[in-house]
Amino acid sequence: GGMAAALLLLLLLVAAGPGRGRAGAGRERRDTLREELLLSPLPTGDVAATFQFRTRWDADLQRGAVSHYRLFPKALGRLVAALGVRELHLALTQGFWRTRYWGQPPLQAPAGAELWVWFQPTVTDVDKAWKELSNILSGIFCASLNFIDSTNTVIPTASFKPLGLANGTDHHLLRYAVLPREVVCTENLTPWKKLLPCGSKAGLAVLLKAERLFHSSYHSQAVHIRPICRDASCLALSWELRQTLTVVFDFFSSGQGKKDWSLFKMFSRTLTDTCPLASQSKVYVDISPKNKEKELLEVSPPPTSVHEAVVQGDKKTYAVYDLLSPSLFNTSRSLNVQLKWKRPQDSSEMPIPTLHAQRYVGGYGLQTGEICTLIYNTHPYRAFPVILLETVPWYLRLYVHTLTIITKGKENKPSYIHYQPAQDRRRPHLLEMLIQLPANSVTKITIQFERALLKWTEYPPDPNHGFYVGSSVLSALVPSVTAMKDVDVEQSPLFTSLFPSSDGSSYFVRLYTEPLLVNLPTPDFSMPYNVICLTCTVVAVCYGSFYNLLTRTFHVEEPSRGGLAKRLANVIRKFRGVPPL
């Protein structure tokens, strides 16, 4: 009887369970994970691998206490809710993306650490929230983001517009900081991997092993959080978290001089299964023909499908491996995508990206210098504007009256300049300009600066290494070769939907130039005590002379009786036969 009653209760619970679950599904917040890996061979023989993990959560983090976190990491969710963050973009990068040789990057980040955040309009003290945010992120990612303070934070007015849903754009809610000296290593990769729903145990994340990832020319890991429309009507908000990792394997060091790449050669791992929490898990290989020739690149095993898209203004073809399709792991338990070149690639025909830039320091000596930026527009007939953002630390004193912009030998006046001069030890220089780049031209922007002498405690431990100047940011809408259709974010690959596109005729590109290393004159660090003594001696010489002259008066000298020394001298004189003193 009791047994039967217990069994009945159990049956009831089981029956009610799914029912309750189903009823609750409407209340429960739905989150989805999509992961993808894009392998693009670069013209110089290197290969770039871009991982993207996108968690989309149909919940409103700002309002209502959200307590149950499933796929969305709790650390970041609570951060967004507590500090009133609307958008957060953090990138940790080691190396430099060589746009000239590798082409336009899907998503570039400057060397070091870069953090830019849009806050909600409800935040009253944005600077306080910014300081708290950088400290919390410093703890989450084991990076020295706590060095972000007012001396390296700027408020750009035009370069960084919100990438997610935004109501108004009061740029006082935006903060941007770069730490060019920041080094990226395994300590930063580990917490980044921990934020992934499957960790590094299943899915594409098994490839992320530190010993291969940091043995590369370029390594960039980023976290992007932004609000997006839940559906086409855009009546409700969803939060999107994208974790991206871009790594470029060098042809000579990792590839051992051979242009045959494979997942095993790159990551020393192969893909064995998918992340059970992911709703989509794909590997894309860029097999677009270059120079209008058919299929130089051969991939094996054969892909599950082929996808064509217009990416960055150009028609591209991708071989797609859908890890969730049952046919993929039929033959072998692991997937090792191999790329082979059918014909040796003609290296003289390297495609040049439409927009690329270069920056360097000119001048000699430790007193003055010049920052020169060269921006190339290689489009044969279209001109387009570019916004240049330069953040220069306060100890390199910029002289904006020496700013010259020369295109094709003539002066090019920017249509918009926003310049905020630096204040010593408080804020850096901010220079934002909108420059029109004529077709097929090189624009040279030069500005002179003076190097300051700092206090001896303000130098880093290796003062003669120099001081880093963060990369400058170029934001432009580059005209595309092929018109792009409007993409539906849910259906298209992740790498096509990072930047919102306004119309199909141009695509948004954000480029970063090289960081600069500038030497400052140094005082002698072993001398504080000596300097204090010597300078105070000089002041005391003045004080002493003036004290004597002011407090003493002239007197006729009284003859002195003679001390011991005089008597001794007289004795010696008597011996010599000389008259006494």
Add this chain to the structure above:
Amino acid sequence: MAAPLVLVVLAAVTVRAALYRSSLAAFIAERVEVTSPLNAWKRVVEGLALLDLGVSPYSGAIFHETPLIIYLFHFLIEYAELVFMITDVLTAVALYLAIQDFNKVVFKKQKLLIELDKYAPDVAELIQTPMEMHYIPLKVALFYLLNPYTVMSCVAKSTCAINNSVIAFFILATIKGSAFLSAVFLALATYQSLYPLTLFAPALLYLLQRQFIPVKLKSKSFWLYTMQYASLYLCSLVVIICLSFFLLNSWDFIPSVYGFILSVPDLTPNIGLFWYFFAEMFEHFSLFFVCVFQINVFFYTIPLAIKLKEHPVFFMFVQLAIISIFKSYPTVGDVALYMAFLPVWSHLYRFLRNIFILSCVLIFCSFLFPVLWHLWIYAGSANSNFYYAITLTFNIGQILLISDYFYAFLRREYYLTHGLHLTRQDGTEAMLVLK
């Protein structure tokens, strides 16, 4: 006397014009001994460019000039070279006229004291004659205009020339006896660079002497005149500061100019003592030593006023020298101003003890400054200690020069009243010591 002055002026203008057209102009403009963050021409141009961009020049840390300079150069930026040449000429002419008047005053006073039998009988060779005083004003103008320091300052277009000009007009107004003009120019000089505030005391003493008001703390007329002069000075200062406020509609210039002069945040090397001291200072004591060094400029005024109350013009000279040596951002232009006065005290030559060695020190240091700068900044084979050492030596040279002149002045005064040939009780020649 006008013709030789005109010749000197022409020579000076020619030298400056020649240097403006040569390639040395760019080199001199960059020299840290000639320009400082307070008076560099590059920064004036930068401030005006910021104003054109719609940004307040005082929002950054580049521009530290007063709004008056903005106003002046807003209209005269095209003729900057001419402005600086004319400024130098005006300074020289002002000094010439001032010293001419001063010589008359000295001569009159001397005559009075001789008639009153205040001098000892055997001091005839110490008395200044009109013959030897005749060329002193011309020598002063010459010393100022053709001093290499002044020429370099002018070629670099450092606004120190404008400050010197204002101080020269102040000295002219004081010596002529006009209290109102003297107060106005002193207010202008204080407004431009804070330190001429200390020249209030010698100016007051001179004007009191000229009005025959004795300097006694209990005297009512003394306090009345002091209050009058002080109120004229303070009112003009307030008026000038308020006018500056209305130029840019903000008080931003006060921390940018006076806060900058007093707190010394910029450690660009110069010929002074502050930069390396605060580059190597322990953070904990930074504020303390800033206060000590700033007080150091101001606190010689009262003791000097007590000692030199009968000789206010010499007091002014010593005070100018102290300002030039101990101000927070000195340049050679400031040194040139007090050096222009040296011919006035040429009668003290026989009592100067170390003049040869001190002039050698000053000349050698002036040549070594650019050499050691080049070795530190461009060649990289020396470090900052080399330049700092020359800074120390140059300042010691200047300090000893001033104290030497002070010593000689006091000694001559003693001889004038006690006689030149001093004998001891036993008839042998006596030595004079400072006790």
